[in-house]
Every structure is written in C-alpha cells, then in structure tokens.
C-alpha cells in the first residue's frame with residue numbers, strides 16, 4: 001500500500017512537471033520571441049560594456065553588430081550623450097570655485113568625445129571587424145571626422161568661463177597635424193594642450209599613458225575639475241579629476 005502511494009505520488013509529480021513545462025514561457029519558441037531575446041541579449045551586452053563589467057573586447061559579438069549599429073546611429077545615442085553633457089553642466093554650476101588664475105583645467109578625449117568616428121565604423125562593421133590600424137589612421141589623416149554637437153557646444157561654454165582645456169588622446173603623435181586640422185574644421189579652437197601618444201608611450205597601456213599626462217598637468221599646478229571621455233581608460237587611474245563623465249561607446253574598448 002505504502003509502495004503504491006509512493007508510485008502514484010511520483011506519477012502525479014511527473015504529470016505536474018510535464019504540465020508545468022507546457023506553461024513554461026521559456027519553452028515557447030516563436031520567431032518574435034527569438035528576436036526579442038536577441039535584442040535583450042545584445043542590449044545587456046551593450047549596457048555591461050558601459051558599466052565596465054565587460055572589458056577588453058576585441059570585436060562586438062557578431063550577433064549584436066546590428067543592434068550596436070542601430071544604437072550608435074539612433075536618437076537614443078544622441079539623447080544619452082546630451083544627457084551626459086547636461087549632467088556635466090549641472091555639476092559645474094555648483095561644484096567648483098573656479099579661481100580664474102589660469103590653473104582651472106578640464107580634460108577631454110578626442111575620438112567619440114569631441115570628434116565622431118561613426119562615419120568610419122559605418123564602413124567597417126560598427127566594431128564587428130577587428131580594427132585595422134593602417135586603414136583607421138588613413139581615415140583619421142583625412143581630417144573629416146564630424147564634431148559631436150553637444151560636446152562642441154560645451155567645449156566653448158567652458159572655455160568662455162576661463163577654464164583651460166586639455167585634450168588627451170590615444171591617437172599617435174604622427175597624426176598631430178591631421179588631428180589639429182580636423183578639430184579646427186569641426187569647430188574647435190582655443191585648447192591649451194593636445195597630448196598625443198609618442199613612441200615612448202607605446203609600451204604603456206592607454207590608461208597609464210593618460211594618467212601620466214594628468215600627472216604632468218597637476219605638477220604644473222593645474223586643478224583638474226573634470227574629465228569627459230568615452231573610454232574607461234580615460235577616467236581610471238591616478239591622479240584623477242574631481243569628477244569624471246563617461247560618454248556612451250559600444251563599438252570598441254581601449255584599455
């Protein structure tokens with residue numbers, strides 16, 4: 001008798017299990033469901049890149065290239081970037097007692113902070129292809145990268161407040177004249193320094209190279225009130241700034 005009830009119980013739970021499996025939403029496969037879980041997957045990938053949980057990726061996962069292309073060319077990307085700059089303005093309105101002695105400083109990245117590389121990545125798979133440095137440098141030499149409008153506007157606002165602007169970029173020193181020309185074409189002028197990577201910096205990781213560049217500024221007595229960059233390597237490491245701001249970029253990762 002006892003053995004029988006165990007058997008019946010086992011049979012019942014098996015049936016319940018099967019019925020439950022039938023109602024398990026995850027087991028319901030349809031085309032739409034696949035598309036929406038891919039979208040969720042790729043958006044999670046993107047947000048975890050921004051959160052710096054996913055580091056050092058070489059290329060955007062192939063199945064997410066379309067998602068990243070869509071985001072980087074969307075009004076959402078523009079809105080996200082504009083919001084970041086709005087937060088910078090809010091911070092600046094109360095953070096800092098600017099002394100106006102020529103030692104108040106602000107740091108910007110160049111690529112995908114002041115200038116957009118999206119026209120390049122449009123032709124090169126939005127980060128889905130491994131970067132070919134030769135082709136990328138040839139593109140940068142054309143000095144055609146457009147400005148990010150919200151960054152351009154902010155650049156001039158802060159310059160007009162008397163803050164010294166320093167550009168610290170991981171571009172090579174050999175691209176100096178092309179970079180200056182591009183910045184001017186795009187509407188930037190009046191920066192106080194443009195640091196580019198020389199041969200001696202090549203053995204360093206970008207993050208270390210950028211920290212060293214900031215150290216040189218603090219040694220000269222500059223107070224670095226903020227950094228705006230699209231890479232974590234632009235804001236990590238010491239010395240830092242009073243506050244740092246990250247712009248979205250899920251096409252590539254520089255460490």
Ligand SMILES: *[C@@H]1O[C@H](CO)[C@@H](O)[C@H](O)[C@H]1NC(C)=O
Pocket residue numbers: 132133134135
């Ligand atoms: C980069 O592109 C150039 C020009 O197309 C090609 O000759 C070279 O082999 C490429 N380099 C790599 C590492 O793929």
